[in-house]
Amino acid sequence: SAAEKGGHDYFMLKEIAEQPRAVAETLLGRIGTDGRLSLDEMRLTDDELRDIDKIIIVACGTAYHAGLIAKYAIEHWTQLPCEVELASEFRYRDPILTRSTLVIAISQSGETMDTLMAVRHAREQRASVLGICNVNGSTIPRECDGVLYTHAGPEIAVASTKAFLTQLVAVYLIALYLAQVRGTKWGDEVFAMIQLLGTMPQKVEQVLETVEPVRELARSLAGERCVLFLGRHVGFPVALEGALKLKELAYMHAEGFAAGELKHGPIALIEQNLPVVVIVPSRARPILHDKIVSNIQEIRARGARTIVIAEDGDDAVVPYADTLIRVPAVPTLLQPLVATVPLQVFACELATARGHDVDQPRNLAKSVTVE
Ligand code: G6P
Numbered sequence: 277s278a279a280e281k282g283g284h285d286y287f288m289l290k291e292i293a294e295q296p297r298a299v300a301e302t303l304l305g306r307i308g309t310d311g312r313l314s315l316d317e318m319r320l321t322d323d324e325l326r327d328i329d330k331i332i333i334v335a336c337g338t339a340y341h342a343g344l345i346a347k348y349a350i351e352h353w354t355q356l357p358c359e360v361e362l363a364s365e366f367r368y369r370d371p372i373l374t375r376s377t378l379v380i381a382i383s384q385s386g387e388t389m390d391t392l393m394a395v396r397h398a399r400e401q402r403a404s405v406l407g408i409c410n411v412n413g414s415t416i417p418r419e420c421d422g423v424l425y426t427h428a429g430p431e432i433a434v435a436s437t438k439a440f441l442t443q444l445v446a447v448y449l450i451a452l453y454l455a456q457v458r459g460t461k462w463g464d465e466v467f468a469m470i471q472l473l474g475t476m477p478q479k480v481e482q483v484l485e486t487v488e489p490v491r492e493l494a495r496s497l498a499g500e501r502c503v504l505f506l507g508r509h510v511g512f513p514v515a516l517e518g519a520l521k522l523k524e525l526a527y528m529h530a531e532g533f534a535a536g537e538l539k540h541g542p543i544a545l546i547e548q549n550l551p552v553v554v555i556v557p558s559r560a561r562p563i564l565h566d567k568i569v570s571n572i573q574e575i576r577a578r579g580a581r582t583i584v585i586a587e588d589g590d591d592a593v594v595p596y597a598d599t600l601i602r603v604p605a606v607p608t609l610l611q612p613l614v615a616t617v618p619l620q621v622f623a624c625e626l627a628t629a630r631g632h633d634v635d636q637p638r639n640l641a642k643s644v645t646v647e
Contacts, residue, residue: 288433288525288634292620293484298438299613300477301427302445307474311467313453320406320422322457328378331358332403334366334394335382336644338436338520339443342408343382344513345612346447352609353455353462353469363394373403380406380450384431384439385643386414395419408446410439424450433635434642435524437620440517441480444613448473469607476613479604483617486602490618493583493599494625497551504545504552504580505532505619506571509564511555514612518553518619525627525634535571548579553622555615556586556593558608565592572596585615 284290308314331350333343343360350358361371363381367390373379379398383391386409395416398405407420410428417423426442448469455466497503503522507515515532522530533542535554546552554572557564569592576582576596584597587605594600603614627634 286433286624286628286633286635288435288437288624291431291433291438292617292624294429295438295441295617296477296481296484298426298428298442299445299480301429302442303449303473303477304427306449307470311470313449313456313470315424315449315453318406318422318424320404324404325378325454325457327376328356328404328454329374329376331356331378331380332366332371332373332398333358333360333380333382334363334391334398336363336388336390338440338517339382339384339391341513341517341520342440342443342447343380344516345444345510346380346382346451348510349448349451349609350454353451353460353466354458355460356454363388363390367393367397371398371401373398373401375402375404377403378406379403380408380447381416381420382408382443382447383416384410384426384428384436384443386411386416387643387645388416389645389647392416392419406450408443408450410442432642434637434640435521435623435634440616441613445473445476448610469610472607472610476606476610479606479614480617482604483614487618487621489599490601490621491625493601494622495629498626498629500528500551502529502550504542504550505530505555506535506538506542506552506568506575507532507555508535508568509557509561510609510612511535511557511568511615514555514615514619515553517616518555518623521620521623522626524637524640525623525632526630527632527638528626535568538571538574543574543578546575546578546580549581550579551583552580553583553585553619556584556590558587558605558611559590559592561608564608565590569593569596585618587611
């Protein structure tokens with residue numbers, strides 16, 4: 277009913293709108309007044325966390341994209357090696373695991389069969405397994421050694437939105453907590469990041485307040501056959517997530533690419549008026565930022581219609597953007613929290629303009645509990 281959807285036409289719209297609160301709830305009680313994190317509820321002791329020498333993340337779908345972003349944060353803040361793998365691949369491999377390996381399983385539902393099987397596969401080899409889940413008491417957290425719950429609230433729409441943002445918050449919390457417990461060469465930065473995490477609900481809110489032009493853009497592209505997404509660093513998984521949303525909801529051909537790979541193939545796809553969404557890294561990392569500005573110029577010279585997501589104040593992109601979507605400036609590693617939101621809105625509106633029910637996309641299920 278309309279009441280269940282909080283006055284929105286679809287659960288997905290309601291869930292997109294709930295993201296600032298979902299992020300806030302997932303942070304709640306986890307940042308102490310002294311500015312340090314406390315995640316005792318995780319059930320893994322600090323001694324156990326100090327013994328870890330490798331992290332492997334397993335997940336499916338959108339949760340896998342949260343895992344890809346986690347790798348950048350974990351390796352930077354903790355200097356622990358981190359691999360990310362699709363649960364459906366991991367479970368049939370012979371991964372090299374020891375008692376010092378921490379496997380992190382990310383799953384909104386806590387019931388995805390492939391992720392559950394990956395958890396069992398890891399535990400059989402004596403690795404510790406930490407779940408990041410949204411549904412209390414679901415199967416995956418019950419089978420894990422530890423769990424950090426996201427507090428997104430119930431997610432009804434098949435395509436994940438608010439759960440994804442809270443999964444990002446959870447992986448940032450875990451990465452920063454590991455750094456806090458184990459020590460890191462980035463001590464000051466870790467402390468500053470914990471503070472900044474607390475401001476992310478407002479940043480996400482800010483994106484939602486300025487997202488109307490994205491809706492207009494989406495409607496104008498409803499007749500397109502294909503959209504490409506480009507990103508670098510954490511913007512690469514954001515590009516993958518933007519493309520996945522468009523496939524799931526609008527049934528369009530959509531691909532995400534690492535911008536550095538353009539010249540190794542994807543650039544051959546560029547033709548007149550092809551819409552290409554580019555996620556521009558923060559200017560705080562000039563090396564990443566300037567490279568992507570060149571990439572935008574390259575694709576535009578070949579006729580692409582450029583849709584550029586860039587932080588407030590980034591003027592370098594203005595001459596090359598056919599459409600410019602602004603997001604608040606935040607540190608590079610946290611940018612997925614703001615950059616993903618316009619892509620969710622884009623896919624949702626484009627699908628609606630094409631006449632599709634965004635809550636119940638064809639052929640998809642909210643949680644895939646079968647082989
Ligand atoms: C299904 C859903 C996706 C979700 C994936 C993993 O494919 O349609 O939105 O990302 O499962 O689900 P999980 O519950 O494990 O996060």
